[in-house]
Amino acid sequence: MSAKSDPSGGAPDAPPTDTQRRILAAALDLFADRGYAATSTAAIASRAAVAEKTIFANFTSKERLFDQILQPAVLDLLLPRALGGVRETLAKPWTSLPAFLGALMRNRMEFVRDNPAKLKLIAQAVILHPEIFARFAAIFREQLEPRVESLLAELEARGELRAIPRASLMRIVLSVTAGYMLARFVLRPGSEWDDEAELATMIDVLVNGLKPSAREP
Amino acid sequence: MSAKSDPSGGAPDAPPTDTQRRILAAALDLFADRGYAATSTAAIASRAAVAEKTIFANFTSKERLFDQILQPAVLDLLLPRALGGVRETLAKPWTSLPAFLGALMRNRMEFVRDNPAKLKLIAQAVILHPEIFARFAAIFREQLEPRVESLLAELEARGELRAIPRASLMRIVLSVTAGYMLARFVLRPGSEWDDEAELATMIDVLVNGLKPSAREP
Amino acid sequence: MSAKSDPSGGAPDAPPTDTQRRILAAALDLFADRGYAATSTAAIASRAAVAEKTIFANFTSKERLFDQILQPAVLDLLLPRALGGVRETLAKPWTSLPAFLGALMRNRMEFVRDNPAKLKLIAQAVILHPEIFARFAAIFREQLEPRVESLLAELEARGELRAIPRASLMRIVLSVTAGYMLARFVLRPGSEWDDEAELATMIDVLVNGLKPSAREP
Amino acid sequence: MSAKSDPSGGAPDAPPTDTQRRILAAALDLFADRGYAATSTAAIASRAAVAEKTIFANFTSKERLFDQILQPAVLDLLLPRALGGVRETLAKPWTSLPAFLGALMRNRMEFVRDNPAKLKLIAQAVILHPEIFARFAAIFREQLEPRVESLLAELEARGELRAIPRASLMRIVLSVTAGYMLARFVLRPGSEWDDEAELATMIDVLVNGLKPSAREP
DNA sequence: GATGAATGAGTCTTCATTCAT
DNA sequence: AATGAATGAAGACTCATTCAT
Known part of the structure; x- marks a missing residue:
């Protein structure tokens, strides 16, 4: 089996990739503006200019993204x-x-x-x-x-x-x-x-x- | 003219009916606890022990209920x-x-x-x-x-x-x-x-x- | 028991009451304009200036109203x-x-x-x-x-x-x-x-x- | 830019995918049979053997599907x-x-x-x-x-x-x-x-x- | 005879999440 | 590592219909 990409595993404080930074920035803005529940992962993906799936590949779930x-x-x-x-x-x-x-x-x-x-x-x-x-x-x-x-x-x-x-x-x-x-x-x-x-x-x-x-x- | 039940119309400060009071109380609790976006009208209906439609019959929309x-x-x-x-x-x-x-x-x-x-x-x-x-x-x-x-x-x-x-x-x-x-x-x-x-x-x-x-x- | 109002029963061709006429006229217009399925009984009631229930009291069901x-x-x-x-x-x-x-x-x-x-x-x-x-x-x-x-x-x-x-x-x-x-x-x-x-x-x-x-x- | 699947955007006459073809065929039959208003998106989805959401992912709304x-x-x-x-x-x-x-x-x-x-x-x-x-x-x-x-x-x-x-x-x-x-x-x-x-x-x-x-x- | 208030099942649509590529 | 396409469950809201008055 290939090594799974294991988000949030590996080095616990690896510096965020550029993609991750874009997602984090987009999510911060939207969460702050609309609140957690009113912010859809689709909106975050669109603002970060990534596919929705990429968010989950990097942060596992909306809630973990919020925590991070x-x-x-x-x-x-x-x-x-x-x-x-x-x-x-x-x-x-x-x-x-x-x-x-x-x-x-x-x-x-x-x-x-x-x-x-x-x-x-x-x-x-x-x-x-x-x-x-x-x-x-x-x-x-x-x-x-x-x-x-x-x-x-x-x-x-x-x-x-x-x-x-x-x-x-x-x-x-x-x-x-x-x-x-x-x-x-x-x-x-x-x-x-x-x-x-x-x-x-x-x-x-x-x-x-x-x-x-x-x-x- | 038909005497439709005209929510939020008519006398603007008619005392709320018992049903309305129950809905308002349930909604207040849930909105306060979970926030507006995370509170579903279904949850409000269930806590108020009314049908979901009754909420809309009385308050037109979730947003207006919140405002009220x-x-x-x-x-x-x-x-x-x-x-x-x-x-x-x-x-x-x-x-x-x-x-x-x-x-x-x-x-x-x-x-x-x-x-x-x-x-x-x-x-x-x-x-x-x-x-x-x-x-x-x-x-x-x-x-x-x-x-x-x-x-x-x-x-x-x-x-x-x-x-x-x-x-x-x-x-x-x-x-x-x-x-x-x-x-x-x-x-x-x-x-x-x-x-x-x-x-x-x-x-x-x-x-x-x-x-x-x-x-x- | 009191005599039930038996809609569409009684004399089969009794002349329509004024209420019935208003409902029929409203329904004809709306059915013709929007089609049967897209016409709600609420819309008919509102245009006929009667309570929605009155429609059912007189015509039993939306379908029978349409037939009539x-x-x-x-x-x-x-x-x-x-x-x-x-x-x-x-x-x-x-x-x-x-x-x-x-x-x-x-x-x-x-x-x-x-x-x-x-x-x-x-x-x-x-x-x-x-x-x-x-x-x-x-x-x-x-x-x-x-x-x-x-x-x-x-x-x-x-x-x-x-x-x-x-x-x-x-x-x-x-x-x-x-x-x-x-x-x-x-x-x-x-x-x-x-x-x-x-x-x-x-x-x-x-x-x-x-x-x-x-x-x- | 993200390459979102952009329904009805992009190349305006991209050949329909197989999924889209199935949806279009199902919708045509049902719309023709029952009329637009009497046809539910759930019925279309079921006949096309796709999830209801897939219809909206591909055609944005029921009305646009109808137009297409x-x-x-x-x-x-x-x-x-x-x-x-x-x-x-x-x-x-x-x-x-x-x-x-x-x-x-x-x-x-x-x-x-x-x-x-x-x-x-x-x-x-x-x-x-x-x-x-x-x-x-x-x-x-x-x-x-x-x-x-x-x-x-x-x-x-x-x-x-x-x-x-x-x-x-x-x-x-x-x-x-x-x-x-x-x-x-x-x-x-x-x-x-x-x-x-x-x-x-x-x-x-x-x-x-x-x-x-x-x-x- | 007519209504005001209520409802369960259904509407279209969006959600967070996953699979194959 | 990223995606395009898909999804079941849930979202707000509407439906035709009924009960007590």
Whole structure:
């Protein structure tokens, strides 16, 4: 028997072929635009300019194709590989909360600006499938939480943070950030936005909101 | 003239029949759970215990059925009809920002606690179809913004608000609120949540974040 | 038990009620326009301005409704009840073939002019269901053929008819007549037609074509 | 570019595949027998022994499938491609009206004898959709009328034709011919028919009916 | 006598997926 | 490695018909 072409087998992280890249790009756009269920494999094939069968030859099933798009997208958003990403941001010796928030938001904004479809895709997936959220929350806990925790501890020690449950604190920061990104890139992408001013405002509000109140010196 | 049963015609707000209520309830649950595209009319019919045709006899098409669920859901969320709703909250002579935020969040939390499916539905719809968001943003602007504006003006006059663009301010408050609701009722509905503590934290952060900073007295 | 309303029972030829007339008229138009299979009972009900159920209350089934339209239409075309109809035409002591053909064609033309939908309906029915044609051919044979036969015999005796098989002769006359009516009222109803000239031409051709040829005096 | 199988695109007259031929044959039979609306794509698929989807993969929609059957059928009837077809008949230097009519009728009779379903299909289509008739009348006018015209002119010059409007003349000849074919192959296909005798009779009647009458020598 | 509301079986069409090449 | 052609199951939606009123 000839060696079967075994998709998704072999080297688990072989770089995608050109065909695969075209399919992944087409699928990302369509999934993000219409949602998973409303996107037909025929539409993906047509946009990628390949035969429908080629999709299945390379990704086995529509669902696996989706996973192979979603997973990297989430990792990119949480654990970017590029220099200056979140881990690098977290690793730097931040001297102040506003500096840290600014670096974090700016960095993630750049990513989303270049990949709005990924944000849209993740937002949909997470709302429809909370178990996906759980999976990626676990990644966050394992990979990022310790660093975040030590950073917060240091900031707290410096008197820049009030005593707030960590989970609530992080959720609030995330909400404000994600809220802006969604409005900016998904809900009203056509409007005019002054990113710098908005960032400054958000950082200002968060820094003031999170610092110890005047009464508890 | 024949008195055909004329779905969606006639009196535009005739109270729904029992059959219609069953269909609407089934469809809301399924649309929220699986998304519009992944929900078949057959599944709705089966859950509502009616014939599939009955759905079309009453709502003309799947899309119109969806609209007849989404529209009231959004209105309920934005402009609740029940006493103590947003408009009443806005109308009261609030003496302080924390009191106002607390009333607002608590009121909307109760609504979402009773109708998590509506939140889930709206979140999906708004991400997939920004034009829907635009439609409802318009409702907000027309119905609520003036009251919010005057309220904020008053709070500002009392020294409880920093000079922040209104849109940014409202987006931040909304982000924090919606972020909590999504986490609480959509992403991790099974976890234990201490609503009172979370509310207190959010209000605290927002109030401090929004009040004039110590340096600008 | 109460007396059931027994549609199509009771007096077999009770005059139709107003409701029934409306339904029959609507159904005739739609059947003629779109064909039997493409006409829904819903469309008939809507055009007749009655509830769909009323159709079934009065005519039992779509098929019976169709029959109750087709049957009279055929009888009207073959055996008109009005004065001056085919039987009267046949009964008169015709002195010549052209006079007879002229009277016949003119009379049937008037009928079709007033009832083009009936011709269209019959044409469709007869092509799709030859057994219907057979049924009505039988009516013709029983009711009309004897008279036609004696008329033809007389014309033959007078030297106006060649010796041609009766069936062929009648088919040719019918073909020419029906061909004109179809073109005139079904295929190109919008065009301008000079009925008198066309009739004259057809009669002329038929009379010459059917009379004994010069060589056989 | 992807090489999608592009139904009805690409080379517009690519020879049909075997699958397509089976579908076309099945559809022709069923459409002719039951009419377009009463023929389900499921029935066609079952008779052609293919999956229903295969029909749509090859013909896009039921309506286009119908068109791809009707159009060639009409062209075959009007403009046969085979040798000895209408155009060849028209091209020959006919020495007499009876010879011409005989050749024409015989030729078209053979075609219909081999393809009665096509005649049935065309008859239905033309009655239900006069605009289809108009389309094909145009083809006739463009492709055949000039030749017919010159032929008739020549016959007229030879004294074989009376001065009759061309349109009426052609309609009468067509009516007689089509009338026979319908009776012969559609209405009473089971009966015994003596084609030669019938043809002779029709030609005789037409020739005598169309030649200058004795009185106008 | 007529209806409003409902239905199971069926409509055309599309789905994700597979086989032979 | 990619495809063209095919498919069974399912999609939204319509059909002729019936029940309770």
